Amino acid sequence: MEAAAVPAPVAVRREHPSIWVQVPELARRSIMRTVRQPASVIPATTFPLILLAINSVGLKSATSLPGFPTNSYVTFALAFAFIQAGVFAVIGTGQNLAEDNQGGFFNRLQLTPIHPAALVAGQLAGTVVLGLFQATTYIAVGLLAGAHIAAGFGGALVMVALSIAICLAFGSIGLAVGMRVDAPEKVQSIFPLLFVFLFLSSMSLPRNLIQTDWFREVATYNPVSYMVEGLRSLLITGWDGEALALGFGCALGILALGLFFASRGLKERMART
Amino acid sequence: MPSSNGTPKETNGIEAQGLVREFKGGVRAVDGIDLEVRPGEIYGFLGPNGAGKSTTVHMLTTLLPPTAGSARVAGHDVLKEGAAVRDAIGAALQEAALDPNLTARDHMRLQGALHGMPKDERTRRGDELIDRVGLSDAADRKVGGYSGGMKRRLDLALALLHGPRVLFLDEPTTGLDIQSRAALWDEVAQLSRDDGVTIFLTTQYLEEADQLADHLGIIDHGKIVAEGTPEALKAEVGRPTVEVVPADHAERDRAVELLRPFGELVPGTPQGAAVRLDADGGEQLADIIRAFDHAGVKVANLELHEASLNDVFLTKTGRSLEGAQREAAGAQETGEQPALEGSPA
Numbered sequence: 205m206e207a208a209a210v211p212a213p214v215a216v217r218r219e220h221p222s223i224w225v226q227v228p229e230l231a232r233r234s235i236m237r238t239v240r241q242p243a244s245v246i247p248a249t250t251f252p253l254i255l256l257a258i259n260s261v262g263l264k265s266a267t268s269l270p271g272f273p274t275n276s277y278v279t280f281a282l283a284f285a286f287i288q289a290g291v292f293a294v295i296g297t298g299q300n301l302a303e304d305n306q307g308g309f310f311n312r313l314q315l316t317p318i319h320p321a322a323l324v325a326g327q328l329a330g331t332v333v334l335g336l337f338q339a340t341t342y343i344a345v346g347l348l349a350g351a352h353i354a355a356g357f358g359g360a361l362v363m364v365a366l367s368i369a370i371c372l373a374f375g376s377i378g379l380a381v382g383m384r385v386d387a388p389e390k391v392q393s394i395f396p397l398l399f400v401f402l403f404l405s406s407m408s409l410p411r412n413l414i415q416t417d418w419f420r421e422v423a424t425y426n427p428v429s430y431m432v433e434g435l436r437s438l439l440i441t442g443w444d445g446e447a448l449a450l451g452f453g454c455a456l457g458i459l460a461l462g463l464f465f466a467s468r469g470l471k472e473r474m475a476r477t
Numbered sequence: 478m479p480s481s482n483g484t485p486k487e488t489n490g491i492e493a494q495g496l497v498r499e500f501k502g503g504v505r506a507v508d509g510i511d512l513e514v515r516p517g518e519i520y521g522f523l524g525p526n527g528a529g530k531s532t533t534v535h536m537l538t539t540l541l542p543p544t545a546g547s548a549r550v551a552g553h554d555v556l557k558e559g560a561a562v563r564d565a566i567g568a569a570l571q572e573a574a575l576d577p578n579l580t581a582r583d584h585m586r587l588q589g590a591l592h593g594m595p596k597d598e599r600t601r602r603g604d605e606l607i608d609r610v611g612l613s614d615a616a617d618r619k620v621g622g623y624s625g626g627m628k629r630r631l632d633l634a635l636a637l638l639h640g641p642r643v644l645f646l647d648e649p650t651t652g653l654d655i656q657s658r659a660a661l662w663d664e665v666a667q668l669s670r671d672d673g674v675t676i677f678l679t680t681q682y683l684e685e686a687d688q689l690a691d692h693l694g695i696i697d698h699g700k701i702v703a704e705g706t707p708e709a710l711k712a713e714v715g716r717p718t719v720e721v722v723p724a725d726h727a728e729r730d731r732a733v734e735l736l737r738p739f740g741e742l743v744p745g746t747p748q749g750a751a752v753r754l755d756a757d758g759g760e761q762l763a764d765i766i767r768a769f770d771h772a773g774v775k776v777a778n779l780e781l782h783e784a785s786l787n788d789v790f791l792t793k794t795g796r797s798l799e800g801a802q803r804e805a806a807g808a809q810e811t812g813e814q815p816a817l818e819g820s821p822a
Contacts, residue, residue, distance in 0.1 A: 214672055216602055216640035221593035229590040233579065240578040240619065308574030311540055312635070315563055316591035477539045477559035 221317040230326020237300065238330035248292035249338050252285035253345055259284075260349070263408070271413055274440045282346040283435035284407045286367045287428060289338040290374035291398045293331050297375040298391035301327060301382025305473070314476050324466055328375050335371030339364040351439065359438040362448065366438075369455035370431050376462025383469025405429040427454035488552050489516035489642040489675040491537060495546035498532050506532040508699035509546065514677060514692070519669045521690025521707075522679040523786065525801035529699040530679035531571055534647045537677065538568045551643050551675075567641035571648050573628040577621030581612050581631050584620070585638060592639040599638075606634040610664065626657025633664065637674075644668065646678045650685060662689055683786040683798060695790060697801065702793040711784040714792050715753060716740070718782045719765060722749035724775035735768050749778070 238245065260278045267275045274280050304310040313323060343353070343360050353359050381391055404419065405428035414420040423429050434451015437444035491514035498507040507529040514520040524530050535541035537550055539559040548555045551565035575584060582603060589599025607616045610630035620628065629649055636644060646665065650658040666689060668674045680686050686693055687707050695703040695710075703710055719739070723732045726748050733742065736752040739761055745751030754761050762781055769776050790798045 214637075214640040216638075217595060217598040218639060219593045219595060221591065225590050225593070229587050233576065233583070233587050236583065237576060237578045308570055308572035309576055310574075311570055312574045312588070313591065314540060315538060315566075315568055316588065317560065317563065317593065318591050475541060476563070477542050477556050 221319075223319040223322050226319055226322035227325045227329075230322055231329030234300070234326050234328070234330030235333045238296070238334050244296055245334060245337070248289065248296060248334065249341055251292070252288035252338075252342070255288065256281055256285050256342075256346075257349075259408075266409065269413055271410070273410055273436075276350060276352060278346060278349050279351040279439050280436065282342065282351045282439060283432050284402075285342045285346075286339060286363070286370060286435055287402060287405075287407065287432055289335060289342070289367070290370045290431075291395070291402060293335060293371040293374040294378040294381070294398060295391060295395060296334065297327060297331050297378030298382035298385075298394075299378075299388040300330070301379060302385050302388045302391050305382070305386045306388070310473070314474055320467070320470050320474060324379060324463065324470065327379055328372060331371050331375035331378075332368055335368045335375075336364065338371075339367035342367075353439055354442040355438040359443070363435055363438050366431070366434055366448070366451055366455065369452055369459070373431075373455040373458035373462060376459050376466055378462075380462050380465035380469055383466055383473050401426070402428055405432060407432050427458060430454045489673065490514055490552075491520070491548070491550050491643065491675065491677060493533075493537070493546065493548035496533065496536060496543050496548055497545040498529075498536055498541060499544040505699050507536065507543075510694075510696070510699070510701050512548075512694065512701075514675060516675050517669060517673045518691040519665065519676040519678060519689050521686040521693045522677065522696060523681070523683070523686040523690075523693060523790075523798075524679075524696035525681055525798055526805040528696045528801075528805075530681075530696060531647055532699075533696070534568070534570070534645050534677070534679060538566060538570075538645050539563055564639075565641060566643045566645060567636035567639070568645040569629070569632040569636045569647065569649055570645075571651070573625075573632040575620045575623075575628055575631060578619060580619055581607055581616045581634075584631065584635055588635050588638050594639065602638060602640075606637055607631075610634045611660070624657075626653050626660070629653060629657065629661060630664075633661070637668070641674065643675045643677065646676060648679055648681065650680070650682065658685070665689060681798070681802065683790075687786055693786075695786075695793060697790075697794045703789055707786060710789045711786065714784045714788045716755070717784060718743055718751050718753045719762065720745045720749050720751040720778075720780045720782065721765070721769065721776055722746065722778040724777040728774050731772065731774055732769075735772055735774065736765065738768075739765060 256278070259281045264277045266272060267277050343363060355362065378391065381394060385391060404422045405426045406414070406423050407428070411420055411423050411429060414423060430450040431454050434447050437447035441447070491512060493510060493512040496507055496510045497505060499505050510533065522530050522533065532541065536543045537548055537555060539555050539562050542556065550562045553561040553565065555562050579587070585603030585607065586599060589603060594602065607613055610633060612627060612631060612634070615623065615627060620631065623631070633649065650661055653661065662685070665676060665678065669676050678689060690707060693705065693707050693710060694701050705713070719736070721732050721736060723729060729748065729750060732750040736742065736750050739752050740755040741753045743751050743753050766779070787798050794801065796804070
């Protein structure tokens with residue numbers, strides 16, 4: 205093939221693509237995508253609040269059970285709103301990624317010198333922002349509804365931190381699922397499964413008050429119980445190092461697993477040579 | 478494309494030898510194609526849906542590893558030097574892959590950052606390209622509200638952002654109205670003519686291939702069935718045909734006899750008679766009119782058909798491009814081969 209006399213290509217100034225530039229830019233995109241889709245933010249935030257309101261009215265009498273840790277069911281149930289937000293993080297993160305796959309945006313990214321880690325970190329950034337917004341909303345609404353935070357203002361900050369860790373953990377599951385599907389509807393199909401997983405935990409009752417043996421056994425092995433109990437400890441008990449360590453430990457463990465499977469999925473998805 | 482000393486020479490061209498991509502069930506979407514695209518030219522890759530066009534583009538842009546064969550793009554091996562290939566190319570793939578929640582400027586900013594362009598450069602170049610594709614007034618609007626033509630133009634601008642030497646356009650005008658299509662054609666022609674960008678353009682539109690391409694490859698069922706300049710391909714197929722419809726349909730047989738001396742009779746419309754001319758159309762057309770006038774056969778309609786790319790496709794594949802499209806659409810409904818294009822095994 206001979207070099208023909210063609211005009212010189214346009215000169216564009218470029219530097220070595222840095223992951224430290226790529227991550228913030230992908231995070232910006234993820235955050236803007238989240239913020240600019242009220243239809244996904246509003247239900248993800250309000251649905252747990254609606255469930256909180258219904259449970260607080262309907263299950264108020266549970267506080268009279270011997271051994272129930274507080275006389276305020278709102279305080280007890282508030283923690284669960286944070287976990288439900290996590291479920292929405294799975295769906296939201298997974299759907300966003302599946303939309304990128306389906307619409308070809310993922311291919312656009314693949315054609316750039318993108319670092320795979322930047323892709324994962326950037327995608328999770330929107331999840332973190334949504335988690336932060338949800339956590340502050342739940343704390344504010346909970347306090348207005350009469351909930352009490354035994355660990356005080358510092359405890360509220362730790363609740364926000366744990367909530368973000370939980371959203372990241374669930375978000376990483378969403379990423380792992382999103383990497384393997386090419387349609388947002390397929391991500392939604394795991395929603396019922398996640399809900400079963402949540403309800404088989406200590407969300408409605410403390411584990412020591414669950415009478416059915418198999419249910420109590422499942423709740424004991426369910427990491428969701430420990431994340432709920434970590435948050436609940438700050439609301440009801442005050443500073444409980446063990447509960448917090450278990451809560452953060454379970455969230456970070458799920459995050460590690462989620463990232464592992466998301467990375468594997470990403471490797472398969474990024475089939476570029 | 479290795480140079481004489483055996484080291485790859487960096488050019489703007491594309492070369493492929495025996496490129497194959499096999500999908501699940503052993504279906505060969507691309508079945509051993511050879512390509513040579515010269516630097517700075519527009520290479521049209523024409524074929525019906527499911528012919529293997531997009532799969533070829535995915536392999537040449539490093540998004541899909543070939544099952545067999547080799548290819549070099551801009552002097553780099555697509556299998557061994559994927560990053561270098563990606564660095565040299567821009568691509569607007571079949572879907573205008575844009576985030577509906579971002580603005581045109583947001584897209585430019587993100588893509589520029591991923592390519593390692595400094596902030597001032599990505600802003601300058603982004604604004605320049607947005608202006609070039611006529612989107613300045615809509616640059617800060619979310620892309621979700623753009624028309625199909627606007628999305629395609631932004632897609633093209635994004636593909637050009639980092640100054641690629643080779644540009645892949647996968648059916649860039651599919652679904653666009655005539656006006657948007659013409660605007661995009663102008664832009665593509667200008668890119669090749671003024672900026673020296675080599676363009677590999679897939680299309681299912683004959684007119685697009687005819688108007689834009691310097692060289693053309695026609696692909697069907699994963700194989701290249703014809704290659705050359707559009708003019709050479711049409712010339713290869715043959716001479717023009719003339720079809721005459723007599724005013725009185727009962728005189729069709731007389732029309733056939735009157736046309737016979739001018740060349741080989743070919744099927745025409747049920748009311749008319751058609752002949753493939755022995756010589757160039759212009760001169761013989763006058764003789765045909767005189768023959769009909771002299772015989773007193775009144776003519777309702779007379780048409781001279783120059784050989785078209787559809788004739789080329791018909792000759793090479795035994796069916797028209799339109800028929801092949803229908804066939805492909807039917808196969809997609811039943812989940813046969815064409816639907817598999819782009820799905821890795």
